[in-house]
Amino acid sequence: MLTLNCPICAQPLRCDNSHRTWCCDDGHSFDVAKQGYVNLLPVQNKRSKDPGDSKAMVQARAEFLRAKYYQPLADKVAQVVLNGKPQTVLDAGCGEGYYLRELLAEADLRQQPLRCVGLDISKWAVQLAAKQDPRVTWLVASNSQIPLPTDSVDTLLCLFGFPVSAEFNRVLKPDGRLIMVDPASEHLLELKQIIYPQVHTKPEQLPVPSDTWQLTDKQRLTFTLELTEREHIQHLLTMTPHLYRASSEGRERAAALEHLTVTADMWVRTFVSVE
Template identity: 65%
Template sequence: MIQPFDQLICPLDKQPLQLNERTWCCENGHSYDVAKQGYVNLLPVQNKRSKDPGDSKAMVQARREYLSKGCYQPLAQALADTVLAMGSQALLDAGCGEGYYLRYLVEQAEQTETELSVAALDISKWAVQAAAKQDKRLSWMVASNNAIPLADNSVDTILCVFGFPVEAEFKRVLKPGGRLIMVDPAVNHLTELKAIIYPELKNKSETLPITDPDYELTSEQRVNFQVELDNNDSIKNLLTMTPHLYRASKEGRERAESLQSLTITVDAWVRTFRVST
């Protein structure tokens, strides 16, 4: 019912990869071992912009602890419903993080007996390590959205959850008529936290995250709910797992980290785009 996606390509020469026991190999002799956690690193060192790109180990740990409490479960459900409405499919989670949304989706697919062939990538090795430990049935990869190590026209659906879309590369790997499903923050997302850590709130204009005319917006749903954070650890985890940790001033972070409770608003768009060519 749930199986790994196997149409991987070599990040160096774009040739198909074949899995031989625990090593992916291409015909030109490039090889990539599957780590003990169950993932493969397909991010060549020359494609890295830093020594340790993506989310840090601390960010991944904070996100895992925060999301494991079900704080974003309504959003995960809305995403799963949108994806599984298509039925059986080949799926790529492009920017999977520690895997919370994908694991929830896979669980829902099993309950509805929906067949999925699943690949997932993230540029953070810490995120992929954490994700792969939870479910070794899927194809987990350290890789970048700028150079997705999957074959052309090979997936039905791409997920991009609070991530960074690369329109041309997404279009390359999607089948004709394939879908891109994106989750992006709406204007009121985490507004209570922002009011604490920033001296003033900036008005954020809402624009579509995709500009390529080959992507047609076919559906959008706004998911809005509140979460009660009733302990200091949850508040610290929320701050640590978001980019606001680095954007806020020291004083702003200290104000948030001193709180014992906080009610936050989760406000997000779930949008589906269909590739027309």
């Protein structure tokens, strides 16, 4: 049985006999929602009324990923994760759960047992994830306060997410791995050229501090997407921060597109802690 920590007092949580409530010795309790997830993000820890991706962003991402445009990335993540022993996997910033579901499907084919936890600060994302795969422990929680015990995770995934170095280091076992996916320089370049008057290239840098994490493997994954439906183009724009950063003119240009050839360009990196 997976152990969770209370987000208020950090004591272990126990699931009651009905499997509908988690509680700690200090009397804090958290109900399992009807969709099957647990909300472990107390009101006092929220920075806004509705943190994380909006319902519209979550739905757009779900539709886009359902069309298999990012299948090469899902395959690559599964390959890297499953190159090892049976394990506990945490997806920190799991969204609607696409990559965990794809990982579990591949693990089933290889007959490799996995215990998976999906965590996201967006309740809309976790609600959708929990509806689709009950095998995963789905949590509404923050990367800055992960409700798992110290040294409890073999592999931690952070895919296009926001790493919190100290907390990631705490929950990973001493021989654990941090696997991160981040945009490379050409990622969605063609879309950016349409919605922005000028595209600025940022210098490449590692997503976590080098004095804490040692890079043990890096692979660059680049492939081309052919979007031939206006709806899919809008889903891609809506699921990214670019929708909110672009000018109204840029959004109008994107809305008029009926076809888009765009580059997906990502770094898949593996780190181990050096602390």
